[in-house]
Amino acid sequence: MSWLEIQPRDPIVARDGRPFNASQRRMRSLDWPYPSVLAGSLRTLVAKLADLPFTAEVADRLRRMEIAGPLPLVDGELYFPRPADCVVSAEDGVRKCYASRPREMGGGGCNLPVAGLLPAMVAAGIEDFKPAKTPAFWSAAQMAAWLTEENYAIPPDPVDVQAGSGFLNAPEQDQRTHVRIEAETGTALDKHLFQTSGLDFEDRVKLAARSEGGDEQLAGFVAGLDAMHPLGGERRLAHWRHSGGTAWEAPGSVVKALEKTKLVRMMLATPAIFSGGWLPGWVGEDARCERAGVKMRLVGAATGRWRPISGWNLEKSAKSKPGPKAVKRAVPAGGVYFFKVEGGGDPAELARRLWLRPVSDADDRGQDCRDGFGLALWGTWSA
Numbered sequence: 001m002s003w004l005e006i007q008p009r010d011p012i013v014a015r016d017g018r019p020f021n022a023s024q025r026r027m028r029s030l031d032w033p034y035p036s037v038l039a040g041s042l043r044t045l046v047a048k049l050a051d052l053p054f055t056a057e058v059a060d061r062l063r064r065m066e067i068a069g070p071l072p073l074v075d076g077e078l079y080f081p082r083p084a085d086c087v088v089s090a091e092d093g094v095r096k097c098y099a100s101r102p103r104e105m106g107g108g109g110c111n112l113p114v115a116g117l118l119p120a121m122v123a124a125g126i127e128d129f130k131p132a133k134t135p136a137f138w139s140a141a142q143m144a145a146w147l148t149e150e151n152y153a154i155p156p157d158p159v160d161v162q163a164g165s166g167f168l169n170a171p172e173q174d175q176r177t178h179v180r181i182e183a184e185t186g187t188a189l190d191k192h193l194f195q196t197s198g199l200d201f202e203d204r205v206k207l208a209a210r211s212e213g214g215d216e217q218l219a220g221f222v223a224g225l226d227a228m229h230p231l232g233g234e235r236r237l238a239h240w241r242h243s244g245g246t247a248w249e250a251p252g253s254v255v256k257a258l259e260k261t262k263l264v265r266m267m268l269a270t271p272a273i274f275s276g277g278w279l280p281g282w283v284g285e286d287a288r289c290e291r292a293g294v295k296m297r298l299v300g301a302a303t304g305r306w307r308p309i310s311g312w313n314l315e316k317s318a319k320s321k322p323g324p325k326a327v328k329r330a331v332p333a334g335g336v337y338f339f340k341v342e343g344g345g346d347p348a349e350l351a352r353r354l355w356l357r358p359v360s361d362a363d364d365r366g367q368d369c370r371d372g373f374g375l376a377l378w379g380t381w382s383a
Contacts, residue, residue, distance in 0.1 A: 011198030102300025147379025272374030
């Protein structure tokens, strides 16, 4: 297993893979790179370092590498997307934090598609308010406090975020205007302007990734990695290097809290791809499931709107043809699922064995999991 740090040297253009709309003459970046952006760049870098030809056999070797990330890394600490079950109000300039939980509607009803599922809402009696903006990322320490419901801080307004606060804003969007150059004359063509936007990272913010699996030769190149290589669209450069540490391990406070509970929370640190859309395929029609030997029942969920994920296939083989990939619908990072433990199993095993491990459904080749979609955090919740 290898841990990596990636330092962008230029604003990164992160796209969802859908074709560029030439008529609009602009290319917009995502707010944060998808796992497939990182996985594709790393596998390409390893292939170049190993001087491998771009064949179907080599592509299969590279795809067997299991890659996780990217997550923000600041001073050796991981940061995670804001959780969807956190709701903040800022009425009269006073910020308050509320936890959205599965709750009975009190006389009403709903048509949620899974038996026994409850809508995730704030507690009854709280006046209606417009949710306030919060920072895009929380530090590992702040997230552990939120997942154990102990001593967590109220997220500040994004404009008030300070270094060392435990919160981090999304990278700024860097807008650039370009011209089309005539190859024969080397001059700009009239009326052929277009724009791109990229993610402008602070110097203190790096991207963290984890790589494991694959064959011994490829793993050796990752373990000794120290190179400049493009990341994302427009071939913007980043510095890739091997690192160490324990940032990817589950916090002890989370493990201890799970040892004492029958109420389990799962939060997505990266977008997840499920066969049931928002619903994991490993959850049965009766809402029951088993993970890490723990038998549970899904009772609620808090997720954002689906995100499109696509790409462009360059491989040419008997099983694959070059061209655009089919669009997949992903549950955005930060989505939260609420479970009740039923039967045997130690809930702490979820954190010990599945912390920052993919929970996406395995497709025909299990590639979504190997690309790092659906990395999960685990915690507790109170009814």
